[in-house]
Amino acid sequence: GENVExxxxxxxxxxxxxxxxxxxxxxxxxxxxxxxxxxxxxGPQLIIDIRSNVGEKKDQRIAVTLNKTAxxxxxxxxxxxxxxxxxxxxxxxxxxxxxxxxxxFGKGTHLIIQP
Amino acid sequence: EAQVTQNPRYLITxxxxxxxxxxxxxxxxxxxSWYRQDPGLGLRQIYYSMNVEVTDKGxxxxxxxVSRKEKRNFPxxxxxxxxxxxxxxxxASTRDxxxxxxxxxxxxxxxxx
Numbered sequence: 001g002e003n004v005e006x007x008x009x010x011x012x013x014x015x016x017x018x019x020x021x022x023x024x025x026x027x028x029x030x031x032x033x034x035x036x037x038x039x040x041x042x043g044p045q046l047i048i049d050i051r052s053n054v055g056e057k058k059d060q061r062i063a064v065t066l067n068k069t070a071x072x073x074x075x076x077x078x079x080x081x082x083x084x085x086x087x088x089x090x091x092x093x094x095x096x097x098x099x100x101x102x103x104x105f106g107k108g109t110h111l112i113i114q115p
Numbered sequence: 116e117a118q119v120t121q122n123p124r125y126l127i128t129x130x131x132x133x134x135x136x137x138x139x140x141x142x143x144x145x146x147x148s149w150y151r152q153d154p155g156l157g158l159r160q161i162y163y164s165m166n167v168e169v170t171d172k173g174x175x176x177x178x179x180x181v182s183r184k185e186k187r188n189f190p191x192x193x194x195x196x197x198x199x200x201x202x203x204x205x206x207a208s209t210r211d212x213x214x215x216x217x218x219x220x221x222x223x224x225x226x227x228x
Binding site for chain 2: 001006009034036041042043044045046049089100101103105106107108
């Protein structure tokens with residue numbers, strides 16, 4: 001099955017600086033890579049995703065990049081704000097069409113934004 | 116409001132006492148799933164269901180049962196809970212098994228003593 005490694009486990013940045021979280025995956029058949037944000041006391045929520053035919057995707061302050069050759073993908077958050085403090089999970093799916101039943105999650109990154 | 120509702124939010128029980136955690140979604144989603152979240156281990160899938168009366172094992176199904184008699188409900192059953200099942204549990208649903216976003220409930224924190 002798929003194995004997803006996520007680093008770092010904890011990341012502390014100053015408000016206004018950028019944050020980068022990195023994930024690697026093992027199954028070259030993986031084709032769908034979502035990122036979820038989990039705020040305290042809540043369930044994870046999708047913030048951005050990318051498919052294997054795209055190298056980069058951006059949505060306001062967040063962006064995701066994908067390197068299929070190296071089998072890694074990254075989440076970039078610019079101009080960080082206090083509300084960005086949360087646990088972030090990357091995931092990869094090897095099912096055709098990126099099926100949720102084939103979704104494997106990384107272990108999570110606790111992002112702390114220092115005022 | 117579109118949502119996934121889990122109950123209860125918190126549950127403390129003793130070893131061996133059967134319990135059920137309920138999950139209901141109001142979005143007419145075909146696909147539903149249960150995950151457990153443990154420190155340092157992330158989210159691991161327990162069971163999933165593609166549709167009514169169709170369920171399958173995820174990565175960590177031992178000690179759990181599920182049923183999908185109706186489209187909106189997907190209860191998680193622990194027939195004989197043990198302390199290693201102490202965890203934070205999440206139910207999730209999505210429109211179908213293609214890459215549409217998972218919608219998660221707010222979690223159930225279970226403690227088994």
